[in-house]
Ligand code: NAD
């Protein structure tokens with residue numbers, strides 16, 4: 001089969017490789033679509049290799065069951081579904097509490113095994129997956145379903161954790177209206193009464209945000225925090241979701257979140273918010289506000305995301321590419337030219 005593999009730092013190759021063998025608890029999935037996440041760009045740009053042998057990228061995967069492992073109950077060949085990306089242990093305290101995204105078996109700061117970031121991923125014709133990660137999608141198109149596995153899941157989880165703040169009359173700020181952010185705007189619109197303010201560096205992304213339900217769009221510049229304060233009676237936004245994560249956006253979040261508000265870090269840009277212990281009164285962090293570094297989401301968040309998509313409440317803006325054009329798609333994402341999500345079709 002064909003697989004898009006990372007063969008060294010910055011080196012991406014479409015290679016001919018064997019169709020994976022499956023174990024008794026696995027499924028073989030024929031890939032229908034695989035989304036491209038900004039995290040794939042980070043992996044491609046790493047100065048070292050994640051593992052010594054070539055790694056098939058792709059953690060947003062949807063497809064059809066081609067073969068079922070001998071010990072798997074309740075799944076049949078021909079079923080359509082997507083892949084939950086937290087391949088967690090299933091037995092630790094967090095997993096049994098439904099928090100598989102922070103599986104303790106992964107260690108204190110690592111993430112659970114994720115296809116395309118350790119095990120081979122879905123930018124290929126076939127993928128081996130643990131049967132427990134398969135989530136049915138009904139008749140959703142594969143290109144719509146694949147991005148739900150991360151772009152919707154990680155957005156949904158960040159929003160779910162800030163739900164107490166998202167009361168009627170509240171304001172939610174979404175920084176970065178890319179693959180994740182444009183879905184986040186739709187989840188906020190569909191599941192809360194908050195007014196959404198979108199922030200991006202590109203006017204075209206703010207137009208996308210408006211189509212997704214944002215009340216207003218602001219360019220990210222020096223006056224943006226003040227503009228948010230001006231629109232919230234000086235108190236700030238009850239929730240700020242940062243899908244970029246650079247120093248600039250982290251400090252925009254710090255300067256624009258309300259007292260008791262929620263600042264959720266999702267973007268992995270390595271930025272450091274300036275939050276200090278000290279009395280209030282300065283320009284800094286308001287009393288009672290909370291920060292969460294948000295990874296992926298729970299299986300429950302994923303089922304909720306799929307339900308929203310199946311009922312037409314969220315729709316991913318998709319740009320389709322052939323698997324062989326993966327490099328072009330990644331380059332376009334790097335240049336900020338993708339509206340919504342780029343999806344590879346094998
Ligand atoms: P993307 O490239 O599709 O979107 C990024 C958006 O941010 C673009 O619209 C871009 O114009 C905008 N942007 C860039 N700099 C900006 C700035 N200074 N201010 C405002 N907007 C700015 O990326 P994506 O796939 O949506 O991923 C977003 C981030 O989330 C990445 O860092 C990715 O690695 C991370 N991510 C995290 C998780 C998680 O679980 N925490 C999951 C998936 C992705």
Ligand code: ZN
Pocket residue numbers: 037038039040059150
């Ligand atoms: Zn991702």
